[in-house]
Amino acid sequence: MERKDIEEKYTWDLSKIYQDPQEFYHDIEVSEQLLDELTSFQGKLTESIETLLRFLSKRDEMSMLVSKAYCFAHLNCDVEPKNQEYQKMLATVMSLIQQSSVKLVFVDNEIVENDEKVKEYLKDDRLKSYRYSLKNALAFKPHLLDKEQEELVAKVDNISELAEQVFDSLRLEFEDVEVNGQKKTLNQATLNEFLKNKDREVRKQAYHHFFKEYQRFENTFASTLSGVMKKDAFYSDIRHFDSPLAASVFNDDVPTDLFFKILDKANNEYRYLFHRYNHLKKELLGLDEIYNYDLSVPLVKSVSKKFTIEECFDIINQALTPFGKDYLAIINRAKEERWIDYYPTVGKRGGAYSSGSYLTQPYILMNFIGDYNSLSTMIHELGHSVHTYLSSHNQDYINSNYRIFVAEVASTVNETLLINYMMDHASSKEEKAYYIYEQLENCVGLIFRQPMFADFEHRLHEMAKNNEPMSSKIMTDLYGKLNQEYFGKEVKMDELVGWSCYYVPHFYYDYYVYKYTLGMTVALAIVKRILNGDTQQVERYLNFLKSGGKESPVDLLSHAGVDPLDDAIYDDAFHYFEDLLNEFEKLVK
Amino acid sequence: MERKDIEEKYTWDLSKIYQDPQEFYHDIEVSEQLLDELTSFQGKLTESIETLLRFLSKRDEMSMLVSKAYCFAHLNCDVEPKNQEYQKMLATVMSLIQQSSVKLVFVDNEIVENDEKVKEYLKDDRLKSYRYSLKNALAFKPHLLDKEQEELVAKVDNISELAEQVFDSLRLEFEDVEVNGQKKTLNQATLNEFLKNKDREVRKQAYHHFFKEYQRFENTFASTLSGVMKKDAFYSDIRHFDSPLAASVFNDDVPTDLFFKILDKANNEYRYLFHRYNHLKKELLGLDEIYNYDLSVPLVKSVSKKFTIEECFDIINQALTPFGKDYLAIINRAKEERWIDYYPTVGKRGGAYSSGSYLTQPYILMNFIGDYNSLSTMIHELGHSVHTYLSSHNQDYINSNYRIFVAEVASTVNETLLINYMMDHASSKEEKAYYIYEQLENCVGLIFRQPMFADFEHRLHEMAKNNEPMSSKIMTDLYGKLNQEYFGKEVKMDELVGWSCYYVPHFYYDYYVYKYTLGMTVALAIVKRILNGDTQQVERYLNFLKSGGKESPVDLLSHAGVDPLDDAIYDDAFHYFEDLLNEFEKLVK
The missing domain is CATH 1.10.287 (Helix Hairpins)
Structure with a gap:
């Protein structure tokens, strides 16, 4: 479908960001002026608390504008990648971001060099909203290089993003x-x-x-995939981290244990449950031998229900009723104010995401086809968008950006509430089985598959760290082997399974995938309590959404009532899967 | 054609390098040991002349082995890109090269820090063969960073080659x-x-x-093309060069003037001659309007002569007779000892090159189809191979590598001797016209087209240097505009002309293309004298080939009797084109 054939109300309204390119370029100009002003603070950043404060608030001002411009350019590029006007805008804003990071290198150095003074300043409530970010800047001291080297590193950033860029630009047919x-x-x-x-x-x-x-295209993908791993290894190395993993968790402000805990639970302790599920599939599908490409065949008659966009919103409103009116009002605005671009069109980026900035609405890109998956994706992305909205409206700019860790909680809580609603309102035993099946598949994706991904990614990072060769053969062989172990002996691997690693964009996102598992685990714990009528949990959860990124992920989640370092929540999640599997077996056998 | 269907004598014999993978990996191991020994010199490199000498000769030893291993891996990969064993070898050797550059960062720093001492050492004849390379190392002083920063830069090298890697790996259909x-x-x-x-x-x-x-794939190519320009701009910036161009000519040990002289002669002073040629094409082809894709239509009846490989060698021997027996004996060895891989096969890399190392023969890859172009390519690549052979057999390892500047002279002299031979031995007016036409086309490629390429590349480098946006639209628009100016008003541009910039591998080779023009210009001067019976010129030229890279390109060429900074040689080259055009017009009009 061409873009022009889509009814306007089903496309997002980006004109609220900028009416025309002139406005975009005006913001770029203003940002450039602000950047000049910011650079004039060099050498005197910490000379007084007033100076520091003036600098920080001006930097926020610039950053907000740049994010707005970036938002406009990248959203447009994603629906019209051939439009070179938008590509030019994107290149312009990316170049500005790069320049600003080079020009503002002095900031972290001056803060760290004057750490005693800054710690004193932090006691002053005028710096209240900057406390968490400045504390993070101070904690970075062991990893900060001297100013000349930092300038060099900032310049490297300009050339180090190529692997992701190329991966994103490769559209296969x-x-x-x-x-x-x-x-x-x-x-x-x-x-x-x-x-x-x-x-x-x-x-x-x-x-x-x-x-x-x-x-x-394996040699191209091998270049980009090994390229991104080498990039991460490079940064971890020059910043004196023990490993790319150590750099990543430091950046996320979480302990390394968390990563290994999640992998151990999923890949060792509970993997037998996944193998049991695969065995059941083989049995129910009546196959003598089962291949990895057989595992998506539905085990139950699909509820071939189709949902219109309007029906989706009705169901979403029902499923999210526990959150109360204010939450639902935001969802309604997403619909009425056209925050969402629903339908797939020629050239449009695949998948779905929520993306916005402090000065714009939190937009959603979808490829809606009206099945249950579309509905589920919609409620998932709305979870992100409401999170962004509440965070932007309750936090200062500096604390509004939240990390992936907590992000995936907001979306997965919604998805989980939806599937529970669907199970509860199933009109037949078959329909109920269908939704249980959907939830089993969902769990597989999040609590079994992502940790396998994480294992693969971790091994690639280690190879890069140790300067080991990373040819396509080495990577695809490894991926094939890990998949065989993952699916279990009963499932045969197709000969091309190794190459499927080149399909996963998340390997480009530096230890991203295991965060999905955490998100699901935490979400299951939260939803369980909410559905048990724990109104205090609703309150805590909404406060968590409003908290944005003002604290560490572990603190934020603890305030929401869940400790991500507690073994029990993982055990609960896998037992939830087991219970679901038992129930499913009873229904279908 | 599959590789297995080719007669063995028409494939290159790489078994002379290694009989089996074990030998390859053995050399890798030895190189790793040598690298360990080399790193133990850190801190005491210049403590005595004996120490320095021991280090340098050990480094040569390692470098020779690594080059040999690289040669084996990359030649094999180019004919069998799907063979993952070879890809693994290539990755292994690339990783070793990277490690060694990081571990040996101290070398240049210790030499520069002790420059007075090293200058003293250089008077000693034991360091004779290292004089040119050490002088270059000392001249780099203003561009050398401190050791910590140099270590950082060496690590960047590991991630900065991605643009070329991706470009090379993209095989379109x-x-x-x-x-x-x-x-x-x-x-x-x-x-x-x-x-x-x-x-x-x-x-x-x-x-x-x-x-x-x-x-x-324009967004992918835009990423890689802008990526390589940004990489060059990055290195020039951090090393305090005025521009990527300044960095490149410093590295080549030639003055910046040379670049602008060549562009000015071709793109301004003499471009009218190219336009005159295009006008003639329009006339002779009888077209009302002429497009850029019309310009390759032969103006004369093609001498549809086909040449067998054996016939090619006969002609080559005739054409290169002025060089004498020793030169021809090397050509004969290339044939007998299977240095050449002749025929195109499935998956084999396109084009042609000569490539070898100090410890191997200088191999040639071709895509031979038996036409005049194949013959011409063969004599061209043999020019490189003989140059490499003579250089390796007459110079110490450290002085054996020659720069592109002088490389393209060796190949173009051969090509020019060939075409002269063909013109002289033409059996008819038509045949003579055909070879003149071939030489006109050849001149267009080398003295008109490459300087236009160079202009485009220079502008991209400047954009990268100035952090200007480099979207596909910006680059393809610019390339379209430059092509229109290049071809002249009479030639209409196809709408896709802008995208043809993505097809040129040489844009990835950092100010490479203008060196072809220099090579052609110098070659024309040398050939003219040789054909005039100047036997002293033959002697000087052969000595030039034997000199490898022991001096600066300007010195090497001056010893061969040609000053590349002299305006007259460029004027001569363009007048040669004009004379040829006049003669051609007389023959065909």
Whole structure:
């Protein structure tokens, strides 16, 4: 579908950000002036608390404008990648971000060099909202290089993002898949549909046509994937971290233990539950041998219910009733004020995300096709958007950005409330089984699959750290092996499974994937209490959303009532999966 | 054609380098040990002349081995890119090169810090063969950072090569071209054939099918092309050069003037001659309007002579007779000892090159199809290989590597001798016209087209230096504009001309292209004298080949009898083109 064929109300309204390019370039100019003013603080940043305060508030001012401009450019690029006007805007704002990071290198150095003075200043309530960020800056002292080296590092940033850029820019095209004699279009959006097809030949063909394209470009993908790992290893090395993992968790302000705890729970302690589920699949599908491309075939008759966008909002409003009117009012605004770009169109970026800035609405990109997955994605992204909205409206700019850690909680709580609502309102045993099945699949994705991803990513990071060769053969062999262990002995691997690692964008996001598992685990704990009628939990949860990023993730979550370092919440999550599996078995066997 | 279908004598024999992978990995191990020994010199490198000498000769030892291993891996990868064993070897050796550059960072710093002492040492003849390289190291003083920063920079090298890597790894596939109702395969090797087709529809279709693929991946190519420019700008910036150009010419040990002289001569002073040639094309082809994709249509009946490989060698031997027996004996060895991989095969890298190392033969990769161009390419690459051979056999390792500047002289002298031989031995007026036409085209490529490329590349470098946005639109617009000026008003540009910049690998080689113009110019001067029977020039030229890289390019060329800074040699080259054009006009009009 072309963009022009979509009804306006189903597209996002970015004109609220800028009416025309002149406004965009005006903000760029103002930001450049602000940057000049900011650089004039060099050498005297900490000379008085007033000076520091003036600097920080001016920096916020610039940063807000730049984020707004970036938001406009990247949202537009994602729906119209061929529009070179938007590409130019994106390049302009990226170049400004790069310049500002080089020019403002002195900031962290001057803060760290005058740490005693800054610690004194921090006692003053005028710096109240900057406390958390300044404390983080001070804690970075052991990893901060001298000013000349920091300037050099800031310049490296300009050339180190290439791996992600290239990965993002590579849009592959796939050979058609033949279904009942008819050629059907294969792409990232339709792959999953083909993998659900009852005809194994269709699944196999789709899998092959899809991943052979990744194989065709394997040397390119090997360059970008190893490139991003080498980049992370480079930064961790020069900043005297023990490893890329240590650098990543430092940056997230969480302990390293958390990472290994999650991997250990999912990949060792509880993996047998996933294997049990795969065994059940083989049995229910009546297959002599089961391949990895067979595992998406629905185990129950799909509730082929289709949802209009309006119906989705009705259900979402029902499912999120526990959060109260204020929360729902924001959801309503998302619909009425066109924060969402719903439908897939030619060239539009696949998948879904929520993205905004302090000075804009939190926009949502979707590829809505009206199935349950679309509904679930919508409530997921709305979770992010409401989080952003509440954070922006309750926190100063500096504390409004929250980390992925807490982000995935907000979205997963919503998804979990939705599936519970659907299970509860199922009109038949079949429908109930269907939603349980959906939740089992969801759990597999978040609490089993992501930790396997995390293991792979961690090994690649270690290879890069140790300067080991990272050819396509080495990486695809490793990925094949990890997948075999992951799926278990009963599942046969397709010969192309190794190349499927090139398909996962999250490997470019520096230890991102395990945070999904944490998000799901925490969300399950929160939802359980909310559904048990714990109104205090609702209150705490909403306060957590309003807190944005004013504290460390562990603190924020603890205030929401959940300790992410507690073994019990992981055990609970895997037992939840086990209970669900038991219930499902009873329903379908 | 598959590799296995090629007669063995037409493939290169890499088994002379290593019989099996074990030998390769053995050399890697030895190199690693040598590297460990080398690092133990840290802190005492210049403590005595004996120590310095021991270090330098050990470094040569390691470097020779690593080059040998690299040679084996990259040659194999280029003919069998899917063979992951070779990809692994390449990754292994690249990783070792990276490690060694990090570990040996101290070398330049210790030399520069002790420059007075080193200058004293240099008077001692035991350091004779290291004089030029050590003088270069000392001259780098203003651009050398302190040791900590240099270590950081060496680590950056590990992540800064990504743009080239990705560009090299991207192998596009193109839609077929319809010729007389038949679908024909379009690729980098066949494009030029289609552009010579008499049917404009075929030319247009080939041009479109080819460059629309580059357009399809434009954001990827824009990332890599701007990426490499940003990389060059980064290094020039941190090393306190005025510009990427200044850094490049410093590295080549030539003055900046040379670059601007070449561009000015070709792009301003003499461009009218190229426009005159294009006008003649329009006239001779009888076209009302002429497009850029029309310019390759032969102006004269092609001498559809096909040459077997054996015939090529006969002609090459004749054409290079002035160089004498010793030179020809090396050419004969190239044939007999299988230094050359002749035929195109599935997956094999396109184009042609000569590549070897001090411990191996100088191998040649070709995509031989038996036409005059194949013959010409063969003599060109043999020029490089003989240069490498003579340099390796007459210079110590440290002085054996020569720069591109002088490299392109060795190849172009051969090409020019060949075309002169063909003109002289033409059996008819038509045949003579054909070879003059070939030489006109050759001149266009080297003395007109490369300086236009150089202008484009220089502008991109300046953009990167000034942090200007470099979107695909900006770069393709600029390239379109420069092409229009280059071809002249009479030639219409196809709408895709802007995207053809993504096709040129040389833009990834840091101010490479203008060196072709220099090579051609110098070669014309040398050949003119040789053909005039100047035997002293032959002697001087052979000595130049044997000199390898023991001096600066300007010195090496001056010893060969040509001053590259002299305006007259450029004027001569363009007048040679004019004379050729006059002669051609007389023959065909």
